[in-house]
Amino acid sequence: MTIHFKPGHLTTGLFALALLGSTALGAMTAQAADQEISWIYCGDKIDPIHEKYIKEWEGKNAGWKIVPEVVGWEQCQDKATTLAVAGTPVGMAYVGSRTLKEFAQNDLIIPVPMTEEEKKSYYPNIVDTVTFEDNQWGVPIAFSTKALYWNKDLFKAAGLDPEAPPKTWAEEIAIAKQIKEKTGTAGYGLPAKTFDNTMHQFMHWVYTNNGKVIDGDKIVIDSPEVLAALQAYKDITPYSVEGATAYEQNEIRAIFLDGKVGMIQAGSGAAARLKDTKINWGVAALPLGPSAKGEGTLLITDSLAIFKGTGVEEKAAEFAKYITSTDIQHEYELQGGAGLTPLRPGALVDEFVAKEPYWKPFIDGIAYGGPEPLFTDYKGFQNAVIEMVQSVVTGKAEPADALKKAAADLEQYK
């Protein structure tokens, strides 16, 4: 039997669930008024660059108003989703690109196709992060990549060349071992907490070994490339920060900022923080696995998704493209300290990298980088990968077995 969707019915059910789960689904009253484009904006405040260009766009488009609503990162995604499911979608929302597939499959958002020229304006592989069934479903607005940071003083104390970061996984594991054995300090910071970035960190290893998790609709995680990544995780664990499953990426970064770990994978935001410490640090491209074709990293983008059923879809898409157009986007990304990697190349980016050379590895890794895998049940996929990683780093499973189990589990989430 098919029940036609009743917004009120589901909304109330969700409300009860929310009470039990202590989540916030309370604010369900936001509605797009005529000539208004509501925008769920993730963060603590609207970026001044965006504020400036919202005003400029409104000036050029008389009768239209952008109505941003600032929502904290933790609730941002849930709020946009809940409003859409309850039948009161916002005009536009800032979402992780990983969720675009499930939004698209459930007919909640409209495609925002890119012209060939628009596609070419981005760094390679960026457009893949918003593409599903040959169509683009969001407009990228934020981007992050990772590189390897190392503590030169710890390298020196361990008898290593402080100016020679590892280039391969084998070197990275050997260096981590030497640091641990010679200094007693952890050689590597491996985050494996029950947290989304545990999966992200593992994906950096997958993409630096030419691996993949899903190809179209086929789960391909059980491959020699991914197995090598998982084996490397097992091999580096003894020389990593004790109790990997207690730490997420930012907690590991805090340990690095305290000088208590030799190497970590982190975004450009770590560099801004390191400048305020006495740590003698360096940053290089992520080390490569045996099957790598070149420097890689996980490409994480956030996008502006245009929700269906608001009556302002066309104008919202137009605004999304405007606010992410090359010049505005560069101005937004290159403010420094925000930890955003530029989405597109350009003279401004070259100038920025020349001034701040530590940015280079974050951009070089894009060439062989890969997107967050798009799954119908993204959280299911994420949890399966976290479970796989945790079972290996805690010694509960061998990499091959853990990988087979994860491959089987992922079938239900694709």
Next chain:
Amino acid sequence: MSVQRSTLIFAWILLLPAVLYVTVIVAYPLVDTFILSFTDASLKKTTNWVGWVNYEKIFNATFAEVIMRTFVWTFFSVSIKMIIGVFGASMLNAAVPGRALFRVLTMPPWIVPMAIGIFMWGWMYNGQFGMISGLLQRFGFIDGPVAFLAQGSTAFWATIITDVWIGVPLVTLYMLAAMQSIPQDLYEAAWTDGAGRFYRFRRITLPLLIPSLITMSMLSLIATFNSFDIIWILTRGGPSGETTTMIIDTYHTAIGSKKYGEGAARAVLICIFLSIFCLAYFRVTSRLSSGDNR
């Protein structure tokens, strides 16, 4: 209109706000969740009636483990809270100098916003910067840093300890109030007969505390069984799902994976367990009060 009839109408008018409140805020969402639990509601715009499928799905081996873990977690948490609470109340009830100050000092875990208290414990459990690992290393009990939230076994107890820390002040104050209502002349008579401190506690305090102990245990049981914040902030149910309780699992399913139908079935199950606890609570309290009346 008879006086009796007008009294009845007046009573219903007085009750109306409460009835409306319960209907809108409690009854309707509950009924709606119950209906939702028989559908495959998700992000899709249409939902299908799937009968008992969601309930069949949750009774797999993993969920049985989650149910068992929830009961074990609740049992230890409530038991420890009750033991420490009664002990603490006895201490605070003793005629010692500075008693008022000690009473005030029991309050901070209750006064501090829960999330802040939990984050504080999260840092104390941290292997690198945490106070507990640091102290154990300093006194030579452990060789290197230990992250208490890294292993399932330690993380499970760490979450219980945090729950106990938050819950003990309420139990202590409740028990203290109960102890203070025990007539002093009973103790004086026992003391005159040569009864020792422990004997007086065993034969006077404890028996007279039983109604309060049962009431508090039941209330604590209900709150602890449904506790979300502590586990979510400290471990999010990890590592490897070893601190995942029913409420965490429900959140993962309904909000994380957006399987609203399946999540609703889990929520209904939690409601059933909580209803059983509530029924037991009302039964026991009604027996106790009828006992008082005899």
